[in-house]
Amino acid sequence: MRQIWLGANAVFRESVRDRVPYSIVVFAVLMIGASYLISQLTAGQDMKIIKDLGLAALSIFGLLIAVFIGVGLVTKEVEKRSVYGLLTKPLSRAEFLLGKYAGLVMTLAVNLSVMTLALYAVLFYSNMQAPAGLRASWEAPGVDPRMLIAIVLIFAELMLVTALALFFSTFSSPLWATLLTLGLWVAGHFNSDLRNFGAVVDSAPAIWIARVVYYVIPNLAPFDVKAEVIHGIHVGARHVAYTLAYAALYIGILLTGSVTIFGRRDFK
Amino acid sequence: MPAIETEGLTKDFLVGFWRPRPYRALDALTLSVEAGEVFGFLGPNGAGKSTTLKLLMQLIFPTAGSARILGRPAGDVSVRRRLGFLAENPYYYDYLTAEELLTYFARLFGYQSTEAKTRVARVLDQVGLGAERRMRLRSFSKGMVQRVGLAQALLNDPEVVFLDEPMSGLDPLGRRAVRDLILGLRTRGCTVFFSSHILSDAEALCDRVAIVAQGKLAASGRLDELLAFELQGWELVIADVPAAMLAGLPARFPGATTLSHGRVALKLAPDAEPDRVMSGLRAEGARIEALHPLRHSLEDFFMEHVRDARPRATGLS
Numbered sequence: 001m002r003q004i005w006l007g008a009n010a011v012f013r014e015s016v017r018d019r020v021p022y023s024i025v026v027f028a029v030l031m032i033g034a035s036y037l038i039s040q041l042t043a044g045q046d047m048k049i050i051k052d053l054g055l056a057a058l059s060i061f062g063l064l065i066a067v068f069i070g071v072g073l074v075t076k077e078v079e080k081r082s083v084y085g086l087l088t089k090p091l092s093r094a095e096f097l098l099g100k101y102a103g104l105v106m107t108l109a110v111n112l113s114v115m116t117l118a119l120y121a122v123l124f125y126s127n128m129q130a131p132a133g134l135r136a137s138w139e140a141p142g143v144d145p146r147m148l149i150a151i152v153l154i155f156a157e158l159m160l161v162t163a164l165a166l167f168f169s170t171f172s173s174p175l176w177a178t179l180l181t182l183g184l185w186v187a188g189h190f191n192s193d194l195r196n197f198g199a200v201v202d203s204a205p206a207i208w209i210a211r212v213v214y215y216v217i218p219n220l221a222p223f224d225v226k227a228e229v230i231h232g233i234h235v236g237a238r239h240v241a242y243t244l245a246y247a248a249l250y251i252g253i254l255l256t257g258s259v260t261i262f263g264r265r266d267f268k
Numbered sequence: 269m270p271a272i273e274t275e276g277l278t279k280d281f282l283v284g285f286w287r288p289r290p291y292r293a294l295d296a297l298t299l300s301v302e303a304g305e306v307f308g309f310l311g312p313n314g315a316g317k318s319t320t321l322k323l324l325m326q327l328i329f330p331t332a333g334s335a336r337i338l339g340r341p342a343g344d345v346s347v348r349r350r351l352g353f354l355a356e357n358p359y360y361y362d363y364l365t366a367e368e369l370l371t372y373f374a375r376l377f378g379y380q381s382t383e384a385k386t387r388v389a390r391v392l393d394q395v396g397l398g399a400e401r402r403m404r405l406r407s408f409s410k411g412m413v414q415r416v417g418l419a420q421a422l423l424n425d426p427e428v429v430f431l432d433e434p435m436s437g438l439d440p441l442g443r444r445a446v447r448d449l450i451l452g453l454r455t456r457g458c459t460v461f462f463s464s465h466i467l468s469d470a471e472a473l474c475d476r477v478a479i480v481a482q483g484k485l486a487a488s489g490r491l492d493e494l495l496a497f498e499l500q501g502w503e504l505v506i507a508d509v510p511a512a513m514l515a516g517l518p519a520r521f522p523g524a525t526t527l528s529h530g531r532v533a534l535k536l537a538p539d540a541e542p543d544r545v546m547s548g549l550r551a552e553g554a555r556i557e558a559l560h561p562l563r564h565s566l567e568d569f570f571m572e573h574v575r576d577a578r579p580r581a582t583g584l585s
Contacts, residue, residue, distance in 0.1 A: 081357075084353070
């Protein structure tokens with residue numbers, strides 16, 4: 001556990017000193033700020049637009065960090081051969097990999113926290129500026145703590161995407177790992193359509209393949225409750241708990257696969 | 269118990285994209301290194317030296333055979349606490365300072381903060397980087413990174429140190445420092461296994477050597493056993509040679525070579541009695557500049573074995 005913690009710290013330190021995630025977060029914060037200006041153009045809808053753009057920024061910029069840094073975590077170490085220095089220390093390959101994963105999750109947590117604070121700051125300011133009559137017409141409070149439910153699920157989704165990126169990077173090139181991760185992220189958001197494939201297609205093998213694909217690729221649609229939160233629709237505790245449990249299971253399987261593949265790999 | 273032993277260690281790599289076929293990088297290497305020895309693992313580029321070191325550190329897995337270090341199978345995580353390893357042309361994290369990198373490694377060895385700090389300061393001083401300890405590694409030259417690599421290999425006072433081409437990228441001063449460092453390790457009873465293709469280093473440092481060529485062990489043993497130390501002949505250098513004498517030298521001394529500034533190098537047989545030859549040459553007006561005994565060098569031995577190695581098979585049966 002200590003070795004994993006040390007590895008995670010090193011990844012976190014690398015991320016803090018690397019300008020790429022910094023610039024992504026700064027850009028996201030700017031975008032959240034800009035959402036206030038955009039909202040001024042649409043009378044009555046301003047709060048929804050700020051929330052919508054803010055949560056989308058959190059999700060997309062978090063995704064960029066998870067994919068691009070997640071893929072580079074292992075591939076960079078192997079390509080530049082810095083992995084030799086680490087794997088010849090009292091550190092198992094599993095600890096090495098889990099440390100990398102934990103470090104990036106820590107980085108994501110800090111980055112998401114910064115973006116969340118920025119979003120709430122903009123919401124707080126807009127809420128103060130809005131007349132009482134307008135506030136009363138909103139479907140959800142301006143500074144709505146229930147938005148944190150959406151953010152927690154975005155974080156869980158990003159943890160899953162990070163595990164995907166790490167998994168692909170244990171056996172493929174950085175380009176392939178990036179494409180596969182992004183591809184699965186897109187497919188994961190439309191995964192639910194595969195479940196109902198039988199309703200539109202007659203071919204039994206096609207239905208069977210669609211069903212297998214449905215169960216294999218991650219189902220990411222349940223992680224997206226942005227619309228519900230923005231419109232003040234109740235998100236059940238059971239949905240959140242099931243989604244988090246699904247994320248934990250999927251991440252567990254991906255990390256087990258990553259450790260197994262990485263454990264047998266030759267570093268030429 | 270030997271510090272390092274390998275038994276039939278073999279490694280095949282798959283080469284080719286469409287129809288991958290095995291390429292034997294190391295073929296049934298069996299050797300044993302005793303505790304406290306400085307062991308030179310020599311061979312030309314591509315001979316299988318780095319492959320062997322990576323197998324010993326289990327950065328790659330053997331196709332066949334086995335390796336043991338300090339009595340434990342290679343790759344045993346617990347035994348790594350007692351080992352040091354320097355990779356060829358090492359690379360570390362650009363964003364860390366030398367001190368931070370070594371502190372991270374020291375913590376991986378299980379040292380607490382204060383102990384880690386003390387060790388880091390000590391090894392950085394040892395490799396001559398004490399003043400640069402707070403500089404980011406991205407600003408380091410190749411030679412400085414090599415020194416950082418040496419420092420991290422010594423951090424845990426290892427019982428066995430593996431060094432892959434430790435002199436690579438170092439200037440003459442750096443090479444001398446590494447030689448002294450290896451000699452220091454030997455003095456404190458550490459086993460040093462180092463690969464090199466620089467024979468003078470091996471000749472100066474090693475108790476025993478092994479020569480690999482084309483993935484196979486070509487020879488191994490104590491230096492004084494491997495090299496024939498009996499006299500091979502003499503090289504006599506003369507100067508101020510009178511013109512009349514110069515013309516006749518090739519006939520009297522076959523293999524005579526003209527050097528710069530009118531000097532001539534003569535090859536004498538082992539039983540040529542150099543005193544008598546020198547008196548004669550002086551009497552004819554030449555000046556004696558130098559007399560060297562000729563012995564079999566490690567380089568001669570190396571060339572013989574590397575030349576003799578059979579071409580490597582591209583396919584395997």
